Amino acid sequence: MMTSKPKLPTAKDLIQAIKFDTDNGKIWLNEQRMLLVDASVMAQLKADLIASLGSERAKLFLMRFGYQAGIKDAEVSRKLRPHLSPEKAFLAGPQMHNIRGMVRVEPIELQFDIETGHYHGVFNWFDSYEAGVHAHGNGLSDQPVCWTLLGYASGYTSYFMGKAIIYQETACTAMGHEHCRIVGKPAEAWGELTDMERSMTPDPVQDELFALRTELVRLRSSQPLRTDPEFKIFNAIGESQPFRQAYNLLAHAAQSKVTVLLQGETGAGKEAFARSLHAGSVRAEGPFVAINCACIPPELIEAELFGVEKGAFTGAHQSRMGKFERAHGGTIFLDEVVELSARAQAALLRVLQENEYERVGDHKTRSIDVRVVTATNEDLQQAVQTGKFRADLYYRLNVFPIRIPPLRERKDDIPLLVAHFLAKFCTVYKKRILGISDRGMELLQQYDWPGNIRELENVIERGVILTDHNHHIASASLFPGNSDTAFNAEGFDIRGKIQIQRNQNVQWQSWLAQLLQADFALEQFEQDLIQQALSLSKGNVSEAARRLGLTRPALAYRMKKMQEP
Incomplete structure (x- = not known):
């Protein structure tokens, strides 16, 4: 050209x-x-x-x-x-x-x-x-x-x-x-x-200064997490005070044989903590076996955990070891332990008390050397009161409880987690992403993350998929329905406030109720909203479409319908 x-x-x-x-x-x-x-x-x-x-x-x-x-x-x-x-x-x-x-x-x-x-x-x-x-x-x-x-x-x-x-x-x-x-x-x-x-x-002087600064940051970031100098960090990322408190407890527990109960919401990173506990213990060279008890039908959970002998029930054509046998000499992680059946709870209690178990359909007692780490997102004490969980097993598991903070309590860690997931998914999808836009990062830190770290990981993966090579991830690629941040003449973030109201369900429902008290007509409301968006955009249809979260053709179609008699 x-x-x-x-x-x-x-x-x-x-x-x-x-x-x-x-x-x-x-x-x-x-x-x-x-x-x-x-x-x-x-x-x-x-x-x-x-x-x-x-x-x-x-x-x-x-x-x-x-x-x-x-x-x-x-x-x-x-x-x-x-x-x-x-x-x-x-x-x-x-x-x-x-x-x-x-x-x-x-x-x-x-x-x-x-x-x-x-x-x-x-x-x-x-x-x-x-x-x-x-x-x-x-x-x-x-x-x-x-x-x-x-x-x-x-x-x-x-x-x-x-x-x-x-x-x-x-x-x-x-x-x-x-x-x-x-x-x-x-x-x-x-x-x-x-x-x-x-x-x-490269400038040799600047490179040397940068290298020294990088080393200082590394030392500062790693030292507070290492109560024991031999404690290894495995796939757990964070620098915030709530994270450090939980991780320091984990470091103390790592070198002992104590049974650990990890308490935290779904997606908060319980398995990452369990793996860190194993990696920092004397059992690090042994196996680490993780199982989600909620994913196994109650009638099969005992056989899955402790193994089964040939002929024990219909379909048991051969003997096979269970998860505990596979974890011998290492660590077993039981997530959602509250979902164990009554028989499985009794068998687990025996393992904790006697270090022995029996396969389903077998009368031979087997010895086991395994460290048990459990996790739950429910209140086990309340489960005991309702009769869902054995009290004696609860006291055995609750020797060393560690509460893992949800992501909304450790938002200072979001940039670190984002960087980790970006590196991961850029490798997976073979892309070079420059980072998150400033507005996108602000929205990430404002959001309450009900799905915790797992939800953040999914959001970053979505952003990497939707973002072109050599670009920053925009907010629209992170949060569906937030395709563009709309401002009024005074710079007030309208859509952001509406999103906050949606998150605070009571206020949102109240606003909807007030709207519907009058002679409300949905078609007229849509037309008024479109007219307002066009007014704020000074007639620019593309800009109005962005404000409304629509494509330009979708808005043009609605405008055409408005003009029909």
């Missing part, structure tokens, strides 16, 4: 994507959180970097900073302009430079073809904030000074083109020129290593 002097399209769609949520102290560009920073503060930061790192290293640092900002905006612009021509979609980058107040951009030449990788771009910059603050504080320069802006242009275009595109500043007002000018082309076309390319190569 070739253009001599392209004209910037309207920036209305980009401006409408900027939301000021003053109640919560946030500014959003689509789903990325933004900051409104004084230009003089950025100038001071640049001066401090030059003083601390030297001019050359400061330049490379700020180019990298700008490069990452450009990548972020390129990803957002792709989402905001999916149906526009490649040229108009690309020109969102220069427009975002304008909107951000960094510089006014005038395209002079633009030639590019994404398929072949050909690119040539020339842009004039007017009123560059970097050139302006430099000239004001330092006078004329002998070299271009728009380092951050240059990095932004390179990052934005590289992301858009899918290959390294490098810009160089050929004129700069800080050097006395009438205006700044940049020229961009593929990295290989420059013929020599540019400052931009050098900014993206």
Whole structure:
């Protein structure tokens, strides 16, 4: 595609994507959180970097900073302009430079073809904030000074083109020129290593600092969890105080023979804790056998746990060992232990008291060396009172209870868990996902997670599946029905508040009841809602559709029906 002097399209769609949520102290560009920073503060930061790192290293640092900002905006612009021509979609980058107040951009030449990788771009910059603050504080320069802006242009275009595109500043007002000018082309076309390319190569000093910082974080994060230096962490992730308290109890229990009862809601990670207990014990080299008692019919549970002799009942054509025999010398984990039948409870009590058992249909007593770890999401004490569970067995199991906190009590761990599941599912689905959008992460931390860690894992898997390669996961890919965050004129998050009301069922039901007290008509309500969405979107059907959680064709169909007599 070739253009001599392209004209910037309207920036209305980009401006409408900027939301000021003053109640919560946030500014959003689509789903990325933004900051409104004084230009003089950025100038001071640049001066401090030059003083601390030297001019050359400061330049490379700020180019990298700008490069990452450009990548972020390129990803957002792709989402905001999916149906526009490649040229108009690309020109969102220069427009975002304008909107951000960094510089006014005038395209002079633009030639590019994404398929072949050909690119040539020339842009004039007017009123560059970097050139302006430099000239004001330092006078004329002998070299271009728009380092951050240059990095932004390179990052934005590289992301858009899918290959390294490098810009160089050929004129700069800080050097006395009438205006700044940049020229961009593929990295290989420059013929020599540019400052931009050098900014993206490893810096030995920075690498060493990063390595030291990484090691410090690792030590800080691992040390508090290790009450015993030999205690091993197995697939259990967290740094929050409730998690650490539970995990410290687990570490104390690991080196003993005590029977452990794990208490927690469904999906809270009971099996991960049980595996950690086994991995940190002297039985770590032995087998770990996990069984969910709720998944086995009551008439089969005893045979499944303790084995069966040939001919014990119809269909028992051969003898086979049970789960306890398989766990000999190791650990057996009985999840949902409250679901055990009365006979199975009696057999389990015998194992705990005498370390022996009998197979179903056999009179031979067998010795067993196994550590028992049980778990339940019910109140076992109440199950004893109702007669569902044996009191003597309860007291045997409840020697060392550990309560595993639900995810809503350890929301500080959500970023760590998200990173873990992202790495897992990126490997499974062979994708490179850049992370979660700022808005998406905020929603993850606001949600109460009734399904706990298992639900979070499922949500992240869904997000990875729905997200394109080399993109951030948007909130719409995490939570069905939350395809776009709707704001009114004051920046109030309408859909977020409605979602909260839905979660708080009493308030939601009350609102519905009030709505239905009047002469309510569903068809009229739908029409009023559509009209309101169109009004807030200033007639933009696509934007109104996003606010309503509909596709554009679906909304167009409803609008057509509204016009029919």
